[in-house]
Ligand SMILES: O=C(O)CCC(=O)C(=O)O
């Protein structure tokens with residue numbers, strides 16, 4: 397990646413301003429009360445109630461928050477970061493030995509596009525479950541299921557173990573967070589667990605090299621995460637910006653290498669019937685320092701039909717989405733990642749029930765009362 401190829405250049409309205417808005421940041425939440433000193437430990441109910449409220453408020457107001465004292469050992473995080481640095485420092489030829497393609501969906505990739513503009517980054521993807529089952533195609537009538545396997549590079553040889561150990565730790569955290577989110581919606585704490593039985597979760601290691609034109613390109617263009625929940629570790633460089641719900645301003649997320657950034661994905665938005673929204677974010681690059689980040693995309697089983705939870709809908713708050721199959725949604729997304737399509741990617745609003753129809757349902761609901 398030398399000078400800026402036109403493929404990387406954002407339309408003027410999407411180019412980042414280099415003077416950044418630091419404003420009041422996304423909420424910082426301390427999870428230390430969840431730490432389990434022994435197996436019979438359960439947190440003080442009052443403290444837990446306070447924590448659940450903090451999580452619920454953050455999901456409602458921002459769709460994003462940071463957590464500290466999250467229980468993922470610093471040493472595991474260091475190990476994956478160190479191995480990743482070594483991996484990306486190699487030549488393109490070496491890295492492309494584990495290049496992703498239409499059949500092998502996991503591995504190295506350096507030409508990803510977000511909203512049809514190329515991202516200034518290279519990535520390495522791996523799944524948690526091996527193999528991960530996923531529909532073979534995006535065609536709704538095709539019932540064939542394919543298997544995703546990981547591709548591990550020869551160098552550095554420690555990358556594989558570092559990734560697997562890290563994934564186990566973050567997975568536990570992901571379940572804990574889903575419990576807090578369930579409680580915050582007034583649901584039993586294990587309400588979401590079964591969706592993740594045959595999860596399609598994957599982890600991405602992002603490397604953003606220094607960019608000669610940070611005012612024209614983005615590390616990742618504006619987007620929302622399609623899965624349930626994202627747990628993002630980032631180094632001390634910074635670059636992530638979140639679109640503030642209250643006024644649509646792009647807010648810089650102050651990097652804290654001890655914390656994780658959590659964001660609600662599209663699936664939680666649908667499950668919660670819009671009580672919590674998946675929020676747009678993007679990544680700025682800079683001309684001096686490379687940056688690393690590691691998102692963990694917590695995704696349900698491919699056969700999950702995503703729809704508003706019955707407990708969260710009623711005649712006065714009818715379901716705002718038609719059900720959609722997660723596997724087909726993901727397969728459609730993966731397909732367009734490879735080709736720079738001129739059409740818009742599949743989005744949850746394609747499944748949204750039109751307001752006029754919702755108003756009609758609401759009227760019917762009211763007349764029953
Ligand atoms: O690198 C980051 O801070 C965020 C990356 C991201 O949003 C993504 O990969 O979906």
Ligand SMILES: [Fe+2]
Nearest residue numbers: 619620621677
């Ligand atoms: Fe993202």
